[in-house]
Amino acid sequence: MEKVDCIFFQLAKAYQLGxxxxxxxxxxxxxxxxxxxxxxxxxxxxxxxxxxxxxRAELDSATLTGILDRLETxxxxxxxxxxxxxxxxxIHLTKQGKVMAHEASRVIIExxxxxxxxxxxxQKRDLHGIIQTLRQYTTRLKTHIKHPGRMPEKxxxxxxxx
Amino acid sequence: MEKVDCIFFQLAKAYQLGxxxxxxxxxxxxxxxxxxxxxxxxxxxxxxxxxxxxxRAELDSATLTGILDRLETxxxxxxxxxxxxxxxxxIHLTKQGKVMAHEASRVIIExxxxxxxxxxxxQKRDLHGIIQTLRQYTTRLKTHIKHPGRMPEKxxxxxxxx
DNA sequence: TCTATTATACTCGTACACAAGTTAATTGCA
DNA sequence: TGCAATTAACTTGTGTACGAGTATAATAGA
Numbered sequence: 001m002e003k004v005d006c007i008f009f010q011l012a013k014a015y016q017l018g019x020x021x022x023x024x025x026x027x028x029x030x031x032x033x034x035x036x037x038x039x040x041x042x043x044x045x046x047x048x049x050x051x052x053x054x055x056r057a058e059l060d061s062a063t064l065t066g067i068l069d070r071l072e073t074x075x076x077x078x079x080x081x082x083x084x085x086x087x088x089x090x091i092h093l094t095k096q097g098k099v100m101a102h103e104a105s106r107v108i109i110e111x112x113x114x115x116x117x118x119x120x121x122x123q124k125r126d127l128h129g130i131i132q133t134l135r136q137y138t139t140r141l142k143t144h145i146k147h148p149g150r151m152p153e154k155x156x157x158x159x160x161x162x
Numbered sequence: 163m164e165k166v167d168c169i170f171f172q173l174a175k176a177y178q179l180g181x182x183x184x185x186x187x188x189x190x191x192x193x194x195x196x197x198x199x200x201x202x203x204x205x206x207x208x209x210x211x212x213x214x215x216x217x218r219a220e221l222d223s224a225t226l227t228g229i230l231d232r233l234e235t236x237x238x239x240x241x242x243x244x245x246x247x248x249x250x251x252x253i254h255l256t257k258q259g260k261v262m263a264h265e266a267s268r269v270i271i272e273x274x275x276x277x278x279x280x281x282x283x284x285q286k287r288d289l290h291g292i293i294q295t296l297r298q299y300t301t302r303l304k305t306h307i308k309h310p311g312r313m314p315e316k317x318x319x320x321x322x323x324x
Numbered sequence: 325t326c327t328a329t330t331a332t333a334c335t336c337g338t339a340c341a342c343a344a345g346t347t348a349a350t351t352g353c354a
Numbered sequence: 355t356g357c358a359a360t361t362a363a364c365t366t367g368t369g370t371a372c373g374a375g376t377a378t379a380a381t382a383g384a
Contacts, residue, residue, distance in 0.1 A: 001202065001271050003218070004290075007278055008184045008270070009199060013220060014293045015177035016371075017300055022170045023372095032339065037171060040163060051362060056165070058175060060342055065364055067340080079363095087349045087362040108170070109163050116169055118299035119292060126288045128166075130281060131176045137280035138179055178341075185342095194369065213332060222372055227334060229370080241333095249332040249379045 018115060025111040029103055030074075036104040038067055039076065042093050043101035049088045050079075076100050180277060187273040191265055192236075198266040200229055201238065204255050205263035211250045212241075238262050 003009045019033050026036040041057055042048075048056075054064045068091065071077045076097035079089045093101055116124055165171045181195050188198040203218055204210075210218075216226045230253065233239045238259035241251045255263055278286055 001206075001267060001274070003199075003203075005274070006199070006202075006270065007274055007289075008180045008195065010290070010293050011173075011177045011180045014296060015173045017297055018170045018173045019371085021300060033170065034340070037165075037168070040168075041165075044163075049362080050364095054363095060340095061363065062343085062365080063339095063341055070339080085350075085362080087347095089363070105163060108168065112163070112167070112169055115296075115300060118295055123288070123292050123295070126285070127169075127292050128172070130285050130289050130292075131172050133280055133285070134176060134277075135179055138183060138277060182342085196370065211332080212334095216333095221370095223333065224335080224373080225371055232369080247332080247380070251333070 021115050022108065022111050025107050026104060029100065029107065031100070031104060034067055035071060036108055038064075038071065039093075039097070039101040039104040040108055042077070042091065042097070043105045046098075047090050047092050049082065049090060051088065053091060071097075183277050184270065184273050187269050188266060191262065191269065193262070193266060196229060197233060198270060200226075200233065201255075201259070201263040201266040202270055204239070204253065204259070205267045209252050209254050211244065211252060213250065215253060233259075 022033040022036070026033060029036065031039070038053070038057060041053060050064060050068065051061070053059075054061055057064070059067070068077065068079070072079060075094060077091050077093055079091060082088045082090050119127070184195040184198070188195060191198065193201070200215070200219060203215060212226060212230065213223065215221075216223055219226070221229070230239065230241070234241065237256055239253050239255055241253060244250045244252050281289070
């Protein structure tokens with residue numbers, strides 16, 4: 001198996017290429033690529049809960065917590081408690097966070113165009129369709145979403161702390 | 163910018179999807195996806211230097227060092243000094259490393275086929291071509307390969323250890 | 325020859341991805 | 355109503371990506 005024929009290798013390198021590209025573009029804003037994308041989501045809609053944002057960004061809650069920590073430390077977002085559901089939080093952009101989110105969106109759109117400019121319109125459509133197909137079909141085989149049932153059978157002494 | 167139209171987002175999720183898929187397949191060997199691929203490279207050609215392997219796997223030397231550490235700890239490879247060039251090392255598979263490398267190759271090939279089975283032959287060719295195009299053209303804009311020249315001008319006191 | 329440069333492999337620090345597990349709050353159901 | 359199951363957010367630990375910097379060895383040029 002040559003690496004050229006290995007889809008996992010090729011996807012990894014394509015991702016890394018895109019990620020380095022975007023990372024460089026947003027580095028002028030002192031953001032990472034992921035932070036910029038999260039701000040982009042928030043630019044589109046503010047005041048969401050962490051789990052809602054996680055669903056949209058398709059991020060693990062552990063990963064998202066870390067990203068939000070850094071965005072909060074940087075002063076771009078704030079976490080606010082939700083009186084309606086005291087488990088959840090609301091994420092909202094600060095004043096400078098709004099400015100930064102708007103800038104991030106702009107840079108991402110720009111980078112997107114530039115990154116794809118080597119492809120023909122047909123190739124762009126093809127790539128879009130192929131990724132959609134892969135994601136739709138393959139997600140069922142192994143998702144990152146927790147399986148609700150089918151745990152490896154613990155019965156009696158579960159939670160037995162004596 | 164909807165996330166569907168963001169190539170960076172789509173590439174990231176496609177990669178993560180493939181990576182989770184392969185990770186699950188090679189987990190029966192107690193390997194990570196990257197470890198399996200490195201063993202796959204070594205299955206193809208043994209006794210290479212770290213930098214040579216890094217070039218083939220297109221990995222940063224810092225990243226590769228860590229991966230080799232874990233493969234060495236697991237007993238699959240050994241690092242041997244090279245008398246011809248005392249800076250470099252030779253990586254070679256141990257006895258059980260050879261077995262594992264062969265198994266890893268097998269599982270990767272199998273997983274590759276299964277992962278791509280939802281695509282038509284034409285889509286596979288398209289995807290291949292698109293990724294090649296992106297990687298060839300875009301690599302020039304920002305590579306992870308060190309620029310040999312053009313360092314930010316250090317002159318006199320380089321290596322001045324007094 | 326001797327010094328500046330380059331190459332090899334390494335360490336360190338930061339950021340993500342993700343599995344697993346925790347705590348507290350909410351919901352569902354008998 | 356009361357308890358089990360679920361949910362929200364977080365923590366912990368491991369692995370990977372990568373920028374930056376280090377020590378040692380090899381090499382090229384004056």
